Amino acid sequence: MRKKSILITGCSSGIGLDAAYRLHNLGWQVFATCRKQIDCDRLKLDGLESFVLDYEDPISIDSAVQRVINLTGGTLDALFNNGAYAIPGAVEDVSREALRQAFEVNFFGWHDLIIKVIPIMRSQKHGRIINCSSVLGFIPMRWRGSYVATKYALEGLTDTLRLEMRDTNIKVILLQPGPITSKFRENSIVGFEKWINWKTSARREQYELILSKRLYNKSLKKDQFELPASAVTKVLIKALEDKVPRSKYMITTPTRVAALLKRLLPNKWLDNFMAQR
DSSP states (O other): OOOEEEEETTTTTTHHHHHHHHHHHHEEEEEEESHHHHHHHHHHHOOOOEEEEOOOOOHHHHHHHHHHHHTSSSSEEEEEOOOOOOOOOOGGGGHHHHHHHIIIIIHHHHHHHHHHHHHHHHTTOOEEEEEEEOOGSOOOOOHHHHHHHHHHHHHHHHHHHHHHHTTTEEEEEEEESSSSSSSHHHHHHHHHHHOOGGGGGGTHHHHHIIIHHHHHOOOOOOOOOOOHHHHHHHHHHHHHHHOOSSSSSSSHHHHHHHHHHHHOHHHHHHHHHTTTT
8 A cells, every 4th residue: 555645844853853753653655854955864864755845945846846756656645834934023123135035934935835736636636735834823922023924924825725725635724833842942043143133223122131031041941831843743643634624723722822812802902911922
């Protein structure tokens, strides 16, 4: 019997890495992609099929999809879009160029990959496209404007695609994790240092007292509701295996609480609550 196949992005660490290993151990044919070749080489040593896929590089997306086609004989059961990029900073300090890069990685690259795998799934008459969003895909937080903007856009695109795929057997699904243990905060320092000129910002004092401490304090305590990446993988497997999958799967207590508050509270009250976070 042919192994089920899945293409996963952002497998160098965190959610993508855990998902790749877990599904590989469950017998899936996993294509674990990373932005850097060095990370792919590490995964290959552990027996995974791994190659480069960089959302900012359309050629690498084309190459990755073609490699999947060659290795499977033209099939792909599932796509798990996961890789993401963050530029911590106040919205007023995020330049057009910075926001453009965030959208290239977190939105345009995802869309590019999706529309390249849909013909494969149409041809085989089934497939699942699973996009890893966030609690920040439906509720905002300070200092995360660029990331929030990309996730809001992603949720809108995913919801629309789900409606449009109703006449096919291609299921379109969102995962909405809250705080998950990963290198995301550590990795976001790169975007912060590249794009945010905080020393000349009107919010310099806030950067020094709040954001810098969150980014650079290695002894910072974990969020009390933070879950390991395996919690996302567990739900991913459910989304892959449920006969009738949900359109959205919420992961972690903060995501569920945020959804409840968004439904119940007036905007002014919700803003007051989120301003304390």
